[in-house]
Structure formats: structure tokens, C-alpha cells
Amino acid sequence: MPHAPLEITAIPAFSDNYIWLITAGGEACAVVDPGDHQPVLEALERRGLELRYILLTHHHADHVGGMAGLLRHASPEVFGPHDRRIAAVTRRVAEGEVVALPALGARFEVLEVPGHTATHIAFHGEGALFCGDTLFSVGCGRLFEGTPEQMQDSLDKLAALPPETRVYCAHEYTRSNCEFALAVEPGNPDLQRVAHWVRAQRSAGRITLPGTLATELSANPFLRTRQPAVVAAAREREPGAAPGASTLGVIRAWKDGF
Numbered sequence: 001m002p003h004a005p006l007e008i009t010a011i012p013a014f015s016d017n018y019i020w021l022i023t024a025g026g027e028a029c030a031v032v033d034p035g036d037h038q039p040v041l042e043a044l045e046r047r048g049l050e051l052r053y054i055l056l057t058h059h060h061a062d063h064v065g066g067m068a069g070l071l072r073h074a075s076p077e078v079f080g081p082h083d084r085r086i087a088a089v090t091r092r093v094a095e096g097e098v099v100a101l102p103a104l105g106a107r108f109e110v111l112e113v114p115g116h117t118a119t120h121i122a123f124h125g126e127g128a129l130f131c132g133d134t135l136f137s138v139g140c141g142r143l144f145e146g147t148p149e150q151m152q153d154s155l156d157k158l159a160a161l162p163p164e165t166r167v168y169c170a171h172e173y174t175r176s177n178c179e180f181a182l183a184v185e186p187g188n189p190d191l192q193r194v195a196h197w198v199r200a201q202r203s204a205g206r207i208t209l210p211g212t213l214a215t216e217l218s219a220n221p222f223l224r225t226r227q228p229a230v231v232a233a234a235r236e237r238e239p240g241a242a243p244g245a246s247t248l249g250v251i252r253a254w255k256d257g258f
Helices: 037-047 067-071 148-159 174-184 189-203 213-219 228-237 245-256
Strands: 007-013 017-023 028-032 050-055 077-080 098-101 106-112 121-125 128-132 166-169
Touching: 007 037, 017 037, 017 166, 037 050, 037 067, 050 067, 050 098, 106 148, 148 213, 148 245, 174 189, 174 228, 174 245, 189 213, 228 245
Parallel strands: 028 050, 050 077, 128 166
Antiparallel strands: 007 017, 017 028, 098 106, 106 121, 121 128
16 A cells, blocks of 8 residues: 655754654654654654654764653664664664665665764655754754764765755754854855745744755855855864865854854
8 A cells, every 4th residue: 555755744842852753644653863752752642643663863862862751652663873872773774774664655775974973874765864963954063973074074975965855954953053154154145045034934933944955055054165155264264274174174163152
């Protein structure tokens, strides 16, 4: 029996996290990065859903902290990286492997995207990218365990995906990311348009996700570290900054204190 197209909806958690809920017209569902179990359980009960799968991108508590609570109520298959800090994973996956969710009729390819953490992964398929804290809307994650070179390689890998890919990152950081991006590249008209739209969305209390990879390529300075204007902005802070990872390291450190 064919499945309906995937429906991907946000379950808000904490102050700015999104846990992504994936359904396909039936009772089966998956969730991505459940940092808190209670809002997930409430969504499942409200919609009459059965939790069959959990996808985890990395080990931080705001992405995996709800696992124990969910596993008291369900026995889903849990996909995650090769990282022993995440105890509940039933299938550890690596670059190029395929995660099949047959109850949803969906398949996702695993991408290794270190930088924010050493073992961070992303899931790409069905026109969607679940990228955790590697790529944000108009931003990228802090370099807690990785290097600028690793993050540059990871973002290059994501940038090579189809431009129509919908980007489901894990935090509502878009407004503050736009403010920083405008400091880096104030003359970028695409960024100006995105920032205007984001301000309107947030002022109305609406979510800004998902965006598209095409928008990120035109507006996100961390995907534009070889563009002359972004490199020039980095060189104003570090005269020796070179295009690519060097520029990324400079503007990421700038963002950390912005």
C-alpha cells in the first residue's frame, strides 16, 4: 500500500529547540532529536500516533535528553552516530549508510558532518535535510569539538545537496543569525530580503523553518566563506584570513561574541 507524502512538523521544546515529527498519513511516526520527552508524548497522544523510529544527530542533552522518557512508553528503532555517549541507539550509522523507515515509506542517507561535535551526523532524503546543529538557518553551530576545517568540509558536503532541499535544523536562531549575517555581508540583497521576512515571521510568532538550501547558499555567510565580501569581512578582523576554512574560523569566533 503506497504511503502518503511525508508530513514534517515542529514540536517546540525548551526555549528555542524544535523536535521534528515525521508522519505519512498513518499512525506510525518518527521523531528527530527529542531533547525532551513530554512535548513528544503530548503530540503523540493528541494525534493518535505510534512512535516507531527516532533519529539522533549528536549527543548533546537538548537533542537526546528525552530518550529515557520516550523509551518508557515505546520501543522504537533508534538511529544515531557511532558515539558511546548516546546509550539508547539500536543501530549506529555512518557516512553513506541508508536509514530505511518502512512504516513511513521513507529512506534517508547518512552524512557525517563533524564540527559542532566530533561525531555529528545528518539525515538527507525525501527532499529534506535533518542537520541538527551543524547548519542553521543563516548560521552554523558552535565548534565545541571540531575545527574550522572540519566544519568547512561538513558545510561543503551539505551545500552540494540539491538546492530545493528543505533544511530542518534544530533551533529557532534565524533572527539573531540574520542580525549577525548582516554585520558580515550588509550589501547582500538576498540576505536583506531573508532578514526582512524573518523579522515579520517572528514578530507574528511564526516559525522560520524549514528554509531551503538555495536560500542558505544565497544568505548564510557560513556557506559563503569563499565569497569576496565574506572573506573581506573576515580580513578586517584577521588580515591573514584566506577563503574557506580560515574565513569560517574567523567569522565563527566573531559570532561567538556577537
